Amino acid sequence: MSDYAASQIRDAIIEGKYRPGDRLVEMDLSTQLQVSRHPVREALRRLHREGFVAVRANRGAVVADVDAISILEVYEIRAVLGALALRHLLLGRKGPSPEYLKKLERLAEK
Template sequence: MTQMESTQFAAEQIRKAIIAGHFKPGDRLVEQQLTDMLNVSRHPVREALRLLAREGFVELKRNKGASVSAVDADSVIEVYNIRMALGKIALDHLLAEPGRLVPAELKRLEKLAENAVKFANLDSQAETVRNDLEFQQAIIDATGLQRTIRYFSELTADVRRFNQQLGVVYTDRKGDAEKYVVKLFKSLRDGDLRTAHEIWHAKFAKALERYLSLIADSESDGASRDGVQADPRRPSGRK
């Protein structure tokens, strides 16, 4: 691999390990250990850590090295506001004129909507989460807008990290599937832009509320929840 490819490889592997919870918030990321683990030289690992720091996955401190960042309210708000805005761009583009959302893409969205209801009955929520992220990305992909697709896709890694670190439990998966996935698909199928906007906004606002509530809970009791360290600088209380 070239040095750039090695850096991208190292960043991808470290990112995946953080998302999976193998590296937890506050864990030190020692360059030598990472080079041994990934079988790449030290420079690509160092550059990978800098890249992950720009993404918010890693915190770099002078004379202390790198450590895994904890999820905080500001990061969650930023990511969800951007994804919400990108979704609005996608919906506006797709429904600007009849026929822009082609039958093949509609069929894909319909299948994902059907899966949302089916997976809601499973004991594990893992398939629900995976399918929902795929449904969101399918809407974005259908636009063909390369920047919108790229930016939205990149932020999906943040969402996976939020889920893992905050330990989100979805208590009404069937209701969420019907309200936020099936109805959104139908509004796209019917070319109803106003309803699509309303559902997209409500869907992301609900997700944001869930995350912020978990962060507030972990801070209010002064303890960590699923690896999230309490931050005494933030006010306590449920949002």
């Protein structure tokens, strides 16, 4: 469920439905997405790590000031990871090792 929530919120930010500085209220998002607050909370944490959401003292989660270059970088990384997962699936592998995924995450954060 948190994957679904993160995807929906991320897409809404990219499409401009949520503007930089807009508050992202867990209760409102859970109602809109028809999920409980826990998946929304996890989704907001993930989006914070990805740079789409900022957490402000006394304000909670707000949409970060994301530029087009950053959005393209995120989608390029997701495309590469998706292709890698498909390759492993087609070759009958279970997928990349946790160590390899952590290495990719560290590279993506740079």
